[in-house]
Amino acid sequence: MSDEHAFPARHVWTVDEIRRFVEAVGENDYVDAKAPCSWLDNDVKVALAKDIAAFANSAGGGAIVIGKSETREGTFRLDGLAAEQCKSFDTTKVAQWINSRFSPAIRLTCNSIEHDAKRYVVIIVDEFADFPVLCTKSLQNSAGKCELPQGAICVRNSNAESAPIRSPEELSKLVGLALAKQQDKLREVFDSVLSGHSARSVPTDEQRFSELSSLIQRDLLEGVADLEERGAWKFVVHPDTLQNRWETTDELSLVLANSVSSIGRGFPQRYPKALPREWGISGGFNGMWGLSREGLFLYWGAFGEDLREWNSPYGGEHNKGIAPGDWLGYEMSLYLVAGFFDFARRFAHQFEPDTQFRVQVQASNLRGRHLLSQNIGSDLAAFEFDACVARMFNFDKTVPAGRLEGGWKEFSV
Numbered sequence: 001m002s003d004e005h006a007f008p009a010r011h012v013w014t015v016d017e018i019r020r021f022v023e024a025v026g027e028n029d030y031v032d033a034k035a036p037c038s039w040l041d042n043d044v045k046v047a048l049a050k051d052i053a054a055f056a057n058s059a060g061g062g063a064i065v066i067g068k069s070e071t072r073e074g075t076f077r078l079d080g081l082a083a084e085q086c087k088s089f090d091t092t093k094v095a096q097w098i099n100s101r102f103s104p105a106i107r108l109t110c111n112s113i114e115h116d117a118k119r120y121v122v123i124i125v126d127e128f129a130d131f132p133v134l135c136t137k138s139l140q141n142s143a144g145k146c147e148l149p150q151g152a153i154c155v156r157n158s159n160a161e162s163a164p165i166r167s168p169e170e171l172s173k174l175v176g177l178a179l180a181k182q183q184d185k186l187r188e189v190f191d192s193v194l195s196g197h198s199a200r201s202v203p204t205d206e207q208r209f210s211e212l213s214s215l216i217q218r219d220l221l222e223g224v225a226d227l228e229e230r231g232a233w234k235f236v237v238h239p240d241t242l243q244n245r246w247e248t249t250d251e252l253s254l255v256l257a258n259s260v261s262s263i264g265r266g267f268p269q270r271y272p273k274a275l276p277r278e279w280g281i282s283g284g285f286n287g288m289w290g291l292s293r294e295g296l297f298l299y300w301g302a303f304g305e306d307l308r309e310w311n312s313p314y315g316g317e318h319n320k321g322i323a324p325g326d327w328l329g330y331e332m333s334l335y336l337v338a339g340f341f342d343f344a345r346r347f348a349h350q351f352e353p354d355t356q357f358r359v360q361v362q363a364s365n366l367r368g369r370h371l372l373s374q375n376i377g378s379d380l381a382a383f384e385f386d387a388c389v390a391r392m393f394n395f396d397k398t399v400p401a402g403r404l405e406g407g408w409k410e411f412s413v
Contacts, residue, residue: 018122021063022110022115026074033068036079046139046147052098054135054154054162056106067120080118086159092245100352101137105241132174146194193252200267205242209296220282229363231303235340238296240356246293249276250377256291257346267339268299291303305329310372330373346402361395
């Protein structure tokens with residue numbers, strides 16, 4: 001194919017442009033077609049995974065049209081998809097499954113397109129950003145046969161087929177594409193230095209999550225910037241790869257509704273109704289929370305114990321009142337922490353089992369506080385806890401989704 005027909009890299013596709021892939025006569029180095037199928041079929045996932053990885057390793061990327069059947073070589077029939085087939089190709093689910101088996105992460109979108117009263121799905125795959133994509137987890141069909149081994153690198157061969165690299169020419173072409181990208185980056189660095197500006201570095205997903213967290217914190221805690229100084233719980237959970245997973249407020253609200261824990265008073269509170277934000281949705285009653293389109297969930301809850309004195313129901317020398325800010329309720333803290341871990345478990349259940357998650361629990365302004373029970377019959381003397389000497393508590397771990405699903409009790413600080 002000539003350069004003038006090359007697939008444009010990082011292009012923002014319009015609906016009309018995507019529809020032209022459906023209308024196109026056949027296939028080529030940048031466009032593939034598949035008969036009607038559903039993403040729920042494991043063999044379909046395996047077959048499409050090779051095509052998606054191959055297009056990611058192609059200059060500019062490529063497109064896969066689902067709903068076109070090849071009747072004979074080079075001739076295609078526009079069959080379209082059933083509603084359930086079309087619905088199964090959800091961008092988030094497809095990207096999560098693919099990126100749990102290939103690295104670096106592949107950027108793709110699943111686009112539902114109507115043409116002549118029939119529905120089609122067009123999967124647009126972006127060219128790799130820095131390094132070629134390789135298989136990190138072998139792909140097996142429903143019969144148990146290995147279709148793509150771990151470590152394989154798929155490309156589009158001379159027959160416009162997606163297959164592992166087999167020849168020196170295919171390898172040389174891919175290496176040349178990767179080297180060209182590095183040369184462009186080096187040129188950008190040199191230009192930056194010569195112009196007197198510091199060289200720009202590409203932020204990691206962790207750094208980008210940190211920036212997003214700061215943005216959400218500024219939005220939610222406006223007017224209560226001293227919340228952590230006064231004493232508060234902070235909970236965070238997010239996948240370790242940053243990508244846009246949900247687009248609409250309704251999608252985010254559904255994710256939240258499927259994750260809410262029923263422990264204690266519920267975590268986080270279902271009401272009032274979530275508010276749309278530029279970055280996602282937010283809400284809260286006893287605490288403030290936010291959920292971003294990338295899957296970053298944050299919660300802040302001020303210590304209610306800072307607002308009232310603790311008094312034992314029995315009085316006496318060992319049961320005198322303790323001033324606001326000098327205590328922390330045992331049951332309230334237990335329910336809140338357990339509720340968060342139950343929420344994180346339900347939240348992670350909506351991702352692939354081997355997705356890695358970062359989980360954080362923080363409690364600030366603890367020094368000098370006593371841990372107390374509000375159960376009738378309990379008192380400070382019964383616990384015999386000295387005042388806390390640490391300023392804050394911090395729990396921070398990265399674990400697979402399956403570990404969260406297994407239960408929060410197994411975590412050790």
